[in-house]
Amino acid sequence: MKILSVANFSNYNDSNTALHRHWALMRLGAIVDKVDTSISYNFRNKLVKKLFNLGWVQFYYSGTDIFNENIILKAKDIYPDIIWIDKGIGIKKETLIRLKKDHPKIIIIGYSPDEMTKRHNQSREFLESLPYYDAYITTKSYAVENLKRLGAKQVYFVNNAYEEKFHYPRELNNNDRENLKADVGFIGMWEKNRAESIIYLAKKGLKVRVWGGGRWLLYQNKIENLIIEDKALFSEEYSKALSAIKINLCFLRKMNNDLQTTRTMEIPACGGFMLAERTQEHEQLFVDEKEAVFFSTNQELYEKCMFYLSNENIRTSIAQAGYQKCLSAGYSNYNTLKSVIERILNDR
Incomplete structure (x- = not known):
């Protein structure tokens, strides 16, 4: 062919x-x-x-x-x-x-x-x-x-879908861990709803790191606990960051009415722990609290960040199960x- x-x-x-x-x-x-x-x-x-x-x-x-x-x-x-x-x-x-x-x-x-x-x-x-x-x-x-x-x-x-030649658990050296680490992290473009959720977490005391540049820079050095990086992440750095971040936030694009997104697959495929907006399609793709974790409100998002940051073994187990689901389900x-x-x- x-x-x-x-x-x-x-x-x-x-x-x-x-x-x-x-x-x-x-x-x-x-x-x-x-x-x-x-x-x-x-x-x-x-x-x-x-x-x-x-x-x-x-x-x-x-x-x-x-x-x-x-x-x-x-x-x-x-x-x-x-x-x-x-x-x-x-x-x-x-x-x-x-x-x-x-x-x-x-x-x-x-x-x-x-x-x-x-x-x-x-x-x-x-x-x-x-x-x-x-x-x-x-x-x-x-x-x-x-x-x-x-x-x-x-x-x-x-x-x-994820790309198996690009999205996979990467080996991280000490520089990778230092440069890409975050308790709670997000990689992507600014949108009003996701910015409001991230600011909510920061004001509740959680340290959140965002890569994306653009309109995110309006918040740089202005909100305690919120770190805004003046760049997006591409190539190998992107996949490494998904592995280095303890909790990867997966927001959906409201202007597209998304029920899933490319990060839905990319985060678990890189061995990352995914905390994503709850939708019917997300729940069909990954079992909640076993292969990924979902939230519906900012309060629920905060509570789940707190829980999984305090329970590394559970967080690691869910991340590994999400990775295996990507492989076994043919994503x-x-x-x-x-x-x-x-x-x-x-x-x-």
């Missing part, structure tokens, strides 16, 4: 989840080639995105012609069975039409870890091209029907992509 892998491979170094899925496609035994679809967010493209979010949908991103043409040329070179397009916000419908014309038997599969029915994740190109995918894969169970209403032919829900990219591609091929 030949697969042409199309994604933005340029951001976040080895932490790039699109790159992780590309690695998984390679391990499936496919002959894989790739096209990078990174968009330069220059002034014009920032303006296009802002106008689109405000409802002005008539503008296209600039600078996308090159990679759209590269997709067509690569397809002519390798004659792929499948074209895998990871969050193709710059992919034009004309490109997909041309691919089908040149290769009538080709299967075009789209994937995104984001909620693609939300405007802030979309583009004019995405909305116009969506009906030309043979299948679209989402990690948002509640988005399936809405994606169909936007024109998707077939939509498949999958859980988030890796390889298993997830293998399963969904088989479903798509069987449905044709």
